[in-house]
Amino acid sequence: MAAVQETIDRVKDIDVDQYRYGFETVIESEKAPKGLSEDTIRFISAKKNEPAWMLEWRLEAYRRWLTMTEPTWARVGYPKIDYQDLYYYSAPKPKKKVASLDEIDPEILKTYEKLGIPLREVEILEGVERPAAAAETDADGEAVAPRTKIAVDAVFDSVSVATTFKEELKKAGVIFMPISEALREHPDLVQKYLGTVVPTTDNYFATLNSAVFSDGSFVYIPPGVRCPMELSTYFRINERNTGQFERTLIIADKGAYVSYLEGCTAPQRDENQLHAAVVELVALDDAEIKYSTVQNWYPGNSEGVGGIYNFVTKRGDCRGANSKISWTQVETGSAITWKYPSCILRGDNSSGEFYSIAISNGFQQVDSGTKMIHLGKNTSSRIISKGIAAGKSQNTYRGLVSAHRKASGARNFTACDSLLIGDKCGAHTVPYIEAKNSSAVFEHEATTSKISEDVLFYCIQRGLSQEEAVGLVVNGFVKDVLQQLPMEFAVEAQKLISISLEGSVG
Amino acid sequence: MTALLEIKGLHAEIASGRKIIQGLDLTVNKGEIHAIMGPNGAGKSTLSYVLAGKPGYEVTAGEVTLNGEDLLAMSADERAAKGVFLAFQYPLEIPGVATLTFLRAAFNAQRKARGEAELSSPDLIKRVREIAKTLNIDADMLKRPLNVGFSGGEKKRNETLQMALLQPSLCVLDETDSGLDIDALKVVANGVNALRAAERGMIVITHYQRLLDYIVPDIVHVFAAGRIVRTGGADLARELEATGYAQYQSEAA
Ligand SMILES: Nc1ncnc2c1ncn2[C@@H]1O[C@H](COP(=O)(O)OP(=O)(O)OP(=O)(O)O)[C@@H](O)[C@H]1O
Ligand SMILES: [Mg+2]
Numbered sequence: 001m002a003a004v005q006e007t008i009d010r011v012k013d014i015d016v017d018q019y020r021y022g023f024e025t026v027i028e029s030e031k032a033p034k035g036l037s038e039d040t041i042r043f044i045s046a047k048k049n050e051p052a053w054m055l056e057w058r059l060e061a062y063r064r065w066l067t068m069t070e071p072t073w074a075r076v077g078y079p080k081i082d083y084q085d086l087y088y089y090s091a092p093k094p095k096k097k098v099a100s101l102d103e104i105d106p107e108i109l110k111t112y113e114k115l116g117i118p119l120r121e122v123e124i125l126e127g128v129e130r131p132a133a134a135a136e137t138d139a140d141g142e143a144v145a146p147r148t149k150i151a152v153d154a155v156f157d158s159v160s161v162a163t164t165f166k167e168e169l170k171k172a173g174v175i176f177m178p179i180s181e182a183l184r185e186h187p188d189l190v191q192k193y194l195g196t197v198v199p200t201t202d203n204y205f206a207t208l209n210s211a212v213f214s215d216g217s218f219v220y221i222p223p224g225v226r227c228p229m230e231l232s233t234y235f236r237i238n239e240r241n242t243g244q245f246e247r248t249l250i251i252a253d254k255g256a257y258v259s260y261l262e263g264c265t266a267p268q269r270d271e272n273q274l275h276a277a278v279v280e281l282v283a284l285d286d287a288e289i290k291y292s293t294v295q296n297w298y299p300g301n302s303e304g305v306g307g308i309y310n311f312v313t314k315r316g317d318c319r320g321a322n323s324k325i326s327w328t329q330v331e332t333g334s335a336i337t338w339k340y341p342s343c344i345l346r347g348d349n350s351s352g353e354f355y356s357i358a359i360s361n362g363f364q365q366v367d368s369g370t371k372m373i374h375l376g377k378n379t380s381s382r383i384i385s386k387g388i389a390a391g392k393s394q395n396t397y398r399g400l401v402s403a404h405r406k407a408s409g410a411r412n413f414t415a416c417d418s419l420l421i422g423d424k425c426g427a428h429t430v431p432y433i434e435a436k437n438s439s440a441v442f443e444h445e446a447t448t449s450k451i452s453e454d455v456l457f458y459c460i461q462r463g464l465s466q467e468e469a470v471g472l473v474v475n476g477f478v479k480d481v482l483q484q485l486p487m488e489f490a491v492e493a494q495k496l497i498s499i500s501l502e503g504s505v506g
Numbered sequence: 507m508t509a510l511l512e513i514k515g516l517h518a519e520i521a522s523g524r525k526i527i528q529g530l531d532l533t534v535n536k537g538e539i540h541a542i543m544g545p546n547g548a549g550k551s552t553l554s555y556v557l558a559g560k561p562g563y564e565v566t567a568g569e570v571t572l573n574g575e576d577l578l579a580m581s582a583d584e585r586a587a588k589g590v591f592l593a594f595q596y597p598l599e600i601p602g603v604a605t606l607t608f609l610r611a612a613f614n615a616q617r618k619a620r621g622e623a624e625l626s627s628p629d630l631i632k633r634v635r636e637i638a639k640t641l642n643i644d645a646d647m648l649k650r651p652l653n654v655g656f657s658g659g660e661k662k663r664n665e666t667l668q669m670a671l672l673q674p675s676l677c678v679l680d681e682t683d684s685g686l687d688i689d690a691l692k693v694v695a696n697g698v699n700a701l702r703a704a705e706r707g708m709i710v711i712t713h714y715q716r717l718l719d720y721i722v723p724d725i726v727h728v729f730a731a732g733r734i735v736r737t738g739g740a741d742l743a744r745e746l747e748a749t750g751y752a753q754y755q756s757e758a759a
Contacts, residue, residue: 452598453561453562454598455598455599455600457558457560457561457582458594458597458598458600459600459608459611459612460582460583460586461558461559461560461582461586461590461591461592461594462586462608462611462612462615462616462668462672463583463586463587463612463613463615463616463619463672464583464611464612464615465583465615466583468611468615472600472603472607472608472611473600473603475602475603476600476601476602476603476651477601477602478602479601479602479603480602
C-alpha cells in the first residue's frame with residue numbers, strides 16, 4: 001500500500017475544514033425556469049429530444065410524486081426542502097455543437113483537470129500521468145501494475161459533457177454513453193430496462209428523479225463480453241440552487257462482466273444542494289456487475305452550514321441464474337447521506353455483496369446500509385460495513401436481509417463494525433432480518449469501538465503526528481473494504497479517508 | 507563524557523492524582539547502558555511513558571533534557587524525531603496495517619520532521635529486510651498486520667526491528683526480555699548490542715539478570731516507590747537476584 005505515505009503527506013498539506021474540491025467554475029449555463037411543474041418536465045424532455053413515451057413516463061412519475069410524502073424514518077434531520085425553489089435543469093451553454101473533446105468549453109475541461117479526472121484519452125494512453133510507474137511498490141515491495149485504462153463519462157450539472165474511449169468500447173460491442181443519448185440511439189434497450197429495478201413508484205426521491213432526471217450514464221454489455229476497461233462516471237454539481245438528478249442504468253447481458261466506478265464532487269456553498277440519483281443494475285444469467293462509488297460531495301463547513309443532501313436510490317437486480325452484483329462504496333462527503341444500495345437476488349444461485357466505508361465528521365449525518373432480498377434458490381449475500389464517526393456526526397448502518405418463502409438455501413453473512421473518534425459523535429446499527437424460509441442461514445456480527453488512545457500513542461511514539469496516526473489506524477480498520485476497490489480507486493479513497501478525518505482529534 | 511539524558515528532581519502523577527514518580531534523578535551519558543530494576547508497580551513503565559510523552563501522565567516537578575534540549579516541552583512525535591525510542595512492555599496491535607507499511611510511515615515521518623529526505627520504498631524495504639534477517643524475523647511477518655496475532659516473543663523482536671530501523675539516540679527498553687525463549691533472548695540481545703554506539707544511550711528495564719548477561723550494563727539502578735534508591739555496577743544486578751527488593755521497599759516506604 002504505497003499510498004499510506006501519500007495519504008499522510010496530503011493530510012499535512014491541507015488545513016482543517018478545507019474541502020479540496022470546493023471551487024466553482026464560472027460558465028454560462030442554460031437553465032429550466034425555477035420550480036417544478038409539468039412544464040418543467042416538458043422542457044427537460046424537449047431539450048433532450050426524447051421519444052414521446054419517455055415524456056409520458058416522466059409525467060406519470062410526477063403525478064405520482066405529487067401524492068407522496070417525504071420519508072422521515074431515517075436518522076437524519078434537516079429543514080424542509082422547498083421543491084419550488086430549485087432549478088431542475090442546468091446545462092453548460094455550448095459554444096457550438098461539440099464533436100470532440102477539443103471543442104468542449106475549456107473551463108469545464110479545467111474543472112475536471114482540477115478534480116484529477118482524465119478526460120483526454122491520449123494522455124492516459126501515453127501514460128503521461130505516471131512516468132515512474134515502475135518505481136511504485138506496494139507494502140510487500142512488489143511492483144504495482146501501471147495505470148489501467150478507464151473510460152470516463154463526465155456529468156457536469158445536468159449534462160454529460162464528455163465520454164472517452166467510445167471507439168474502443170464500440171469495437172467490443174459495449175454501449176457506454178449518456179442516458180440522454182441512449183434514449184435517442186437505443187430507445188428500445190432503454191425502454192426495456194428503465195424503471196424495471198427501481199419503479200417510478202418506488203419512493204419519494206426515486207419518483208422525483210423519474211420525473212426530472214436530466215442525464216446519467218447508460219451501459220450495456222452484450223452477452224459473453226467482458227468489458228475491456230473500467231467504466232467510470234464523474235458527477236459534478238456546479239450551479240447554485242440546482243438539484244442534480246442523475247439516472248444510471250447498467251445492463252450486463254448473459255455471461256457479461258463490467259466494473260463501473262462513480263465519483264462525485266461539488267463546490268463549497270452556504271446553502272444546501274439536493275442530489276437525488278437513481279441507479280439501476282440488471283445482471284442476466286451468469287453475468288457480473290461490480291459497482292464502486294467514491295462519494296465526496298461537499299459536506300458543509302465546520303459549523304454545519306451548507307453541504308449536499310444526498311438522497312440516492314441504488315438497486316441491483318440479479319435477474320438471471322448465477323448472476324452476481326457487488327456494491328462497494330466509500331462515503332465521505334455530503335451533509336446528509338440517505339443511501340441503501342441493494343440487491344434483489346432473483347436468479348437461482350445468484351449472489352450479492354455490499355462493502356461499505358462510511359465516514360462522518362463535523363456535523364455530517366449518514367444513514368446508509370443495504371438490503372439483500374433473497375428470492376431465488378441457493379442465493380447468497382455478504383455485507384461488510386465499516387462506519388467511522390468523528391466530530392459531532394451521526395453514523396447509522398441500516399440493513400435488511402430477507403428471505404422469501406421460496407428462497408430455500410439462502411445464506412447471508414453480515415459484519416458491521418463501527419469506530420468512534422472522540423466522544424461527541426454517535427454510531428448506530430439497525431439491522432432487520434426476515435427469514436420466511438426455515439432453511440435460511442443468516443449470520444450477523446456487529447462491533448462498536450472507540451479508537452484506542454494507546455494505539456495512537458504507540459504510532460506517535462514512532463514519530464507519526466496525531467492526525468497521521470488516526471489516518472493510519474482508520475485505513476487499517478477499513479482495509480477489508482478498500483481491497484474490494486479497483487487499485488486506482490483504492491489509492492484515491494485512502495487519501496480521501498485521511499482528509500475527511502481532518503480535525504477529528506484533539 | 508557528555509550527558510545524553512538528564513533527569514532532575516522529577517515528579518509525575520497519573521490522571522487520578524496518584525503520585526508515581528517521586529523525586530527521580532538520573533543522568534545517562536552518551537555510549538552508556540543503564541539497567542533499571544525494581545519491584546512490580548514501582549513506576550518503571552511510568553518513567554518510560556513520561557520520557558516518551560504519553561498523554562495522561564503529568565509532570566508536576568523537575569526537568570528532563572535530551573542533548574541539552576528541554577524534552578518535556580516537546581510533543582511526543584517531536585521527541586520521537588529527536589531520537590527517543592520506547593520498546594513497549596506490551597506492544598500494541600494495529601489491525602489492517604501491514605508491519606512494513608507501519609515501518610515506512612514511522613521512518614519517513616521522522617525523516618520529514620527532521621527535514622531529511624524520505625527513503626524510497628524499495629530502499630526502505632531492502633533495509634528492513636536486512637535487519638529482519640539478523641533478528642530471525644520471517645519476511646512473511648512483515649506483510650502481516652502489525653503485532654496482530656504475533657506471539658509474545660515475535661512482538662518483542664518486532665520492537666527491536668523498529669528500534670534498529672529508526673536508529674534512535676535514546677533507547678528505552680521496557681522488559682524487552684519478557685516472553686522471550688532462550689534463543690530469542692540471544693537474538694534480541696545481539697540486536698540490541700549491535701546498536702551500542704558512542705553517540706547512543708540506553709535504559710534497559712528488566713526483572714532478570716538473564717538479560718543482563720547478554721546486554722552488559724555500565725550502571726545498574728534499583729528503582730522503588732518512584733525513585734532510584736541505589737546505584738551500582740553490573741554486579742548489583744546479581745546481588746539483587748539473591749536478595750530481592752524487600753529491603754528497598756521498606757527503605758522507600
Ligand atoms: N494509567 C494508569 N491508571 C491507573 N494506574 C496506573 C496507570 N499507570 C500506572 N498506574 C499505576 O502506577 C503504578 C506504577 O506502574 P508501572 O507500570 O509504572 O510499574 P512498573 O514498575 O513498570 O511495574 P512492572 O514491573 O509490573 O511492569 C502501578 O501501581 C500502576 O497500577
Ligand atoms: Mg512495567
